[in-house]
Amino acid sequence: MANEEILIHCDFSENYNLKYAEEVQSYHFGGSRQQITLHTVVIYSRAHENDLKVDSFCTLSESLEHGPGAIWAHLFPLIKLYIDNGVKLLHFLSHSPSTQYRNKKMFAFITNGIYSYFPELQSVTWNYHEAGHGKGAPDGIGGVCKRTADRIVAQGSDVSSFSQLVEILKANCSGISFLEIHACEIEKFSDAINKAEVLPFKGTLKVRQVRSLRDHNTLSLRELSCFDCGERCLHYTIGTLSYNSVTKSYASDEELYIFDKGNKAKLHYYNVYSESSSDDDIPLSEWKKNGQLAAEFPSSRSI
Ligand SMILES: [Zn+2]
Structure with a gap:
């Protein structure tokens, strides 16, 4: 740090x-x-x-x-x-x-x-x-x-x-x-x-890290935390949400999403649901273990 x-x-x-x-x-x-x-x-x-x-x-x-x-x-x-x-x-x-x-x-x-x-x-x-x-x-x-x-x-x-x-x-x-x-x-x-403006993300329950940068209007979503990569994580990316900062109305889903093409990223059009559908319904069992954060930062302290 x-x-x-x-x-x-x-x-x-x-x-x-x-x-x-x-x-x-x-x-x-x-x-x-x-x-x-x-x-x-x-x-x-x-x-x-x-x-x-x-x-x-x-x-x-x-x-x-x-x-x-x-x-x-x-x-x-x-x-x-x-x-x-x-x-x-x-x-x-x-x-x-x-x-x-x-x-x-x-x-x-x-x-x-x-x-x-x-x-x-x-x-x-x-x-x-x-x-x-x-x-x-x-x-x-x-x-x-x-x-x-x-x-x-x-x-x-x-x-x-x-x-x-x-x-x-x-x-x-x-x-x-x-x-x-x-x-x-x-x-x-x-x-x-x-x-x-909010955007649904079908894989919300898989997300273990999100990262944003000033003025980019995009959010990188990862299934594990990575502190090495910048805006695009080559290791754990499961999707990118691209916001339209000008209008608050929803454009077509295709325009709102940028799909990562990395090895791990397989977010297809059918993963994108409308506002009304549940975007938090992926079972916890699909989560992967991550021991990285504990090594990076102290996680406990006596008070
Ligand atoms: Zn990375």
């Missing part, structure tokens, strides 16, 4: 239930208490003399949205911190739920949307690991936050409002930076994402 590159490992933690200290003994947890979203992020960057720098973040929201609009609202202020300090290449790493990180709305935003917010940004990869991948560093942050809040409640204090939770976490989790994300921010990103 060069100085201009960072790796952003992110995950939604299980929502936190606000609680009153008095309730703890008598109540069954998980009733109708207000829930809070915790999006946990570990960012790996290169500091001076190439030392690996690891920063932990937890962004919190009263909105329980976990879709693409929420993801970008939660990530935006963190990304901005680094881009303001000269970062130009972003690598994301996450699980691959189709309702959250790996879907056509995310693909569209990674191709175009994100660049409109960050004029200095040059390239993005989003890398997906399987659900059974085990606990990663973001899970550790979520665990620390919940245990801390529960401990405070057990000691007799209420954690009954959003602001109380944020205050308590800020005061007691010194290694983690906290930030509140307002529902209006999430709405703003959701609106932008919902207005943008």
Whole structure:
């Protein structure tokens, strides 16, 4: 990883239930208490003399949205911190739920949307690991936050409002930076994402990495992560989505897709379905194993 590159490992933690200290003994947890979203992020960057720098973040929201609009609202202020300090290449790493990180709305935003917010940004990869991948560093942050809040409640204090939770976490989790994300921010990103052109991709469940470059309007989709190739990966390409940045209406499928001709790429016209058909229905059993990311970046850290 060069100085201009960072790796952003992110995950939604299980929502936190606000609680009153008095309730703890008598109540069954998980009733109708207000829930809070915790999006946990570990960012790996290169500091001076190439030392690996690891920063932990937890962004919190009263909105329980976990879709693409929420993801970008939660990530935006963190990304901005680094881009303001000269970062130009972003690598994301996450699980691959189709309702959250790996879907056509995310693909569209990674191709175009994100660049409109960050004029200095040059390239993005989003890398997906399987659900059974085990606990990663973001899970550790979520665990620390919940245990801390529960401990405070057990000691007799209420954690009954959003602001109380944020205050308590800020005061007691010194290694983690906290930030509140307002529902209006999430709405703003959701609106932008919902207005943008999206393209279906039949092989979505096979996608383990997508890569975009500024001003290219295309997204390279790969069945394994590759950090060696540029826009076209000669090793793992399973397709390329080509967006029409000018009009939002759908042209014919043939015009919208550029088909890779590499050995591995066999995306034919019949793989391209209309908007209404499911584009996420390839069984997990077709996935291939990938051990590369773990070797490339540290995947866990004691907090
Ligand atoms: Zn490659």
